[in-house]
Amino acid sequence: MAVPERKAQEALEARLAGLVLPEGGCLDKPRKEALARLTEMGLPQRRDEYWRFTRPDTLIQPEPLPARVFDNDEVPVFSSIDRLKIVFVDGVFDPEASDDLELEGVRIDRIADICDKDIHWAKDLYGVLEERGQHPVARPLAALNTAFARDGLAIHVTRTPSKPISLVYVHASETSDAILHHIIRVEPEAELTLLENGPAAARFNKCIEVDIADGGKLHHVRAQGRDHERRAVTHMFSRLGARSVYKSFTLTVNGVMTRNEQIVEFTGDDALAHVAGACLGDGDFHHDDTVFVTHDALNCESRQVFKKVLKNGAVGVFQGKILVNQKAQKTDGYQISQSLLLDGDSQFLAKPELEIYADDVACSHGSTSGAIDEESLFYLRSRGVPEKDATNLLTLAFLAEAVDEIEDPKLAEDLLERLEAWLARRS
Amino acid sequence: MLEIKNLHVQLEEEDKQILKGVDLTVEPGTVHAIMGPNGSGKSTLSYVLAGRDGYEVTEGTATLDGESLLDMEPEERAAAGLFLAFQYPVEIPGVGNMTFLRTAVNAQRKARGEEELSAADFLKLVRERAKALKIDADMLKRPVNVGFSGGEKKRNEILQMAMLEPKMCILDETDSGLDVDAMKLVSDGVNALRDAGRGFLVITHYQRLLDHIKPDVVHIMAKGRIIKTGGPELALEVETNGYADILNEVA
Ligand SMILES: Nc1ncnc2c1ncn2[C@@H]1O[C@H](COP(=O)(O)OP(=O)(O)OP(=O)(O)O)[C@@H](O)[C@H]1O
Numbered sequence: 001m002a003v004p005e006r007k008a009q010e011a012l013e014a015r016l017a018g019l020v021l022p023e024g025g026c027l028d029k030p031r032k033e034a035l036a037r038l039t040e041m042g043l044p045q046r047r048d049e050y051w052r053f054t055r056p057d058t059l060i061q062p063e064p065l066p067a068r069v070f071d072n073d074e075v076p077v078f079s080s081i082d083r084l085k086i087v088f089v090d091g092v093f094d095p096e097a098s099d100d101l102e103l104e105g106v107r108i109d110r111i112a113d114i115c116d117k118d119i120h121w122a123k124d125l126y127g128v129l130e131e132r133g134q135h136p137v138a139r140p141l142a143a144l145n146t147a148f149a150r151d152g153l154a155i156h157v158t159r160t161p162s163k164p165i166s167l168v169y170v171h172a173s174e175t176s177d178a179i180l181h182h183i184i185r186v187e188p189e190a191e192l193t194l195l196e197n198g199p200a201a202a203r204f205n206k207c208i209e210v211d212i213a214d215g216g217k218l219h220h221v222r223a224q225g226r227d228h229e230r231r232a233v234t235h236m237f238s239r240l241g242a243r244s245v246y247k248s249f250t251l252t253v254n255g256v257m258t259r260n261e262q263i264v265e266f267t268g269d270d271a272l273a274h275v276a277g278a279c280l281g282d283g284d285f286h287h288d289d290t291v292f293v294t295h296d297a298l299n300c301e302s303r304q305v306f307k308k309v310l311k312n313g314a315v316g317v318f319q320g321k322i323l324v325n326q327k328a329q330k331t332d333g334y335q336i337s338q339s340l341l342l343d344g345d346s347q348f349l350a351k352p353e354l355e356i357y358a359d360d361v362a363c364s365h366g367s368t369s370g371a372i373d374e375e376s377l378f379y380l381r382s383r384g385v386p387e388k389d390a391t392n393l394l395t396l397a398f399l400a401e402a403v404d405e406i407e408d409p410k411l412a413e414d415l416l417e418r419l420e421a422w423l424a425r426r427s
Numbered sequence: 428m429l430e431i432k433n434l435h436v437q438l439e440e441e442d443k444q445i446l447k448g449v450d451l452t453v454e455p456g457t458v459h460a461i462m463g464p465n466g467s468g469k470s471t472l473s474y475v476l477a478g479r480d481g482y483e484v485t486e487g488t489a490t491l492d493g494e495s496l497l498d499m500e501p502e503e504r505a506a507a508g509l510f511l512a513f514q515y516p517v518e519i520p521g522v523g524n525m526t527f528l529r530t531a532v533n534a535q536r537k538a539r540g541e542e543e544l545s546a547a548d549f550l551k552l553v554r555e556r557a558k559a560l561k562i563d564a565d566m567l568k569r570p571v572n573v574g575f576s577g578g579e580k581k582r583n584e585i586l587q588m589a590m591l592e593p594k595m596c597i598l599d600e601t602d603s604g605l606d607v608d609a610m611k612l613v614s615d616g617v618n619a620l621r622d623a624g625r626g627f628l629v630i631t632h633y634q635r636l637l638d639h640i641k642p643d644v645v646h647i648m649a650k651g652r653i654i655k656t657g658g659p660e661l662a663l664e665v666e667t668n669g670y671a672d673i674l675n676e677v678a
């Protein structure tokens with residue numbers, strides 16, 4: 001790794017000055033190693049190639065910018081789903097607001113308790129996938145997370161539970177700076193649905209490491225919203241064993257600065273990973289989806305579907321890469337990123353990349369940026385649908401193609417309803 | 428009901444005159460047919476009436492029940508009772524046909540200050556009307572016109588018309604691409620809507636459609652103008668002799 005430049009070092013020193021490394025316990029070692037990695041990398045800077053489209057400033061500065069707490073009486077998403085609810089307020093587990101951490105087939109602990117309880121799998125996972133994900137591209141904010149996160153869950157799925165685990169984030173303080181780190185291990189043939197929603201803090205740095213054993217499945221559905229002044233960086237590192245399935249979908253609305261990174265690694269044959277996202281940005285909104293998929297096994301399928309609707313100067317970014325190593329024959333890799341620009345002020349910046357070292361693969365990628373289709377709009381209007389409603393209908397149809405990636409129709413419908421309501425409110 | 432006077436239209440993008448003084452009046456309860464060579468301006472007339480972008484009216488008027496259509500947004504024209512069955516119906520991926528129909532029906536009702544149809548009433552109505560046009564449940568579920576055959580698209584246009592019950596219906600070559608049976612279905616659909624308060628303007632190239640939908644008046648359009656108007660026999664004349672005689676006669 002290159003010796004970090006002075007600015008990156010200075011930024012790091014300033015940031016570290018306000019942080020305290022949790023001491024002792026069995027996570028002491030991975031934390032110190034993460035800090036060493038971070039020190040070597042420095043914090044991301046504007047001129048870093050990987051941050052070319054997204055300014056890291058507000059994500060790395062020592063103190064977060066204050067963010068108002070969202071308030072309205074709308075029922076949060078997933079409320080009607082039968083689930084095990086676990087609440088974090090400003091990045092701290094709230095046992096009062098949470099259900100008991102009991103779910104058949106699953107063991108759930110706080111990462112703070114891992115050492116006392118001697119949970120081996122967790123020790124072998126914490127920081128491990130994050131560290132693997134640092135090559136070939138550095139992800140300093142993930143290393144920072146591994147080093148300094150004090151809270152988060154260790155979720156061990158040995159058998160398929162009867163309901164999803166739903167992580168609910170609550171933003172209570174206008175200056176909270178939350179760092180959360182979850183680790184999830186899905187054992188062979190087990191299946192988990194993980195839901196996430198709610199504004200987490202004024203600034204949020206979240207990292208999830210997901211290790212899926214042979215034949216295991218993880219469905220992840222996340223809704224980011226209800227916090228207009230959100231500044232968040234999230235990383236999901238997933239490692240897929242043979243025949244395993246990983247499906248992740250994120251809906252993002254509002255938020256001034258959001259960067260969601262997905263780092264997927266296929267280590268076993270015949271596995272499948274779908275990562276998708278739909279986002280809606282109006283005004284002061286910057287949303288970055290950065291995806292890196294590494295195929296290192298035979299006959300795996302990866303699919304990236306990202307859709308962004310942007311207006312009033314909103315900015316959307318997509319950086320997606322499919323890396324197919326030499327031994328990853330029969331890889332099926334697909335990537336599409338599309339934006340719908342509702343006016344001339346908004347911007348979509350896309351950097352799709354394919355890097356292929358195997359000869360027997362089928363990989364394709366595409367990226368488009370366009371306005372509402374005039375023919376369709378006129379057709380709808382000629383049937384009496386007012387322009388505004390017709391635009392919303394077409395916008396929703398555009399996003400629905402990404403929402404369709406969610407396997408559970410009930411969850412998909414829940415999110416589509418949100419989108420529809422949001423569009424109706426905003427137009 | 429529909430009154431078009433001296434309508435001159437050119438393209439917005441280029442200085443090209445397409446309609447050069449169209450005069451046409453459709454009274455309630457009547458069916459008018461327009462025939463005419465390719466490129467004579469028939470579709471342009473229907474688009475201008477429906478309010479499509481890209482055309483500039485340089486002269487003339489078009490009113491529906493006395494109200495100027497040309498000043499209205501497309502959706503207002505629809506709410507006022509104008510309907511155009513497109514020559515080339517548009518495919519809209521991601522929008523279900525049913526959602527589309529319900530949105531359209533309720534939008535028009537709302538615009539007219541009527542109550543929206545309940546989900547149950549709407550469903551009942553759409554099933555009944557779709558059945559008459561042999562449009563199956565699958566076609567109702569699929570995205571609007573996506574993957575529909577040419578004939579299916581045309582039947583879908585008539586379904587929309589049947590659901591919206593417009594006052595003034597313009598059909599632009601709804602017969603093209605239809606097989607014999609579909610032609611009958613579509614014509615029956617149109618005839619079912621015929622009543623004393625409703626007017627039709629049927630654009631077609633073929634007498635066959637007019638065998639089913641008997642017109643009261645037939646117009647011949649050429650080079651952006653109505654050059655001849657007559658009874659149903661005019662269509663038969665075109666069918667046997669083509670346009671040459673009529674064009675010569677007028678020239
Ligand atoms: N947007 C446009 N750009 C350029 N030319 C146009 C445009 N719209 C119409 N025209 C031209 O105007 C003329 C009339 O076209 P229109 O589609 O109205 O004819 P039509 O009578 O419906 O023909 P058809 O019987 O083939 O459907 C044609 O010469 C056509 O090429």
Ligand SMILES: [Mg+2]
Nearest residue numbers: 469470471514
């Ligand atoms: Mg035409």
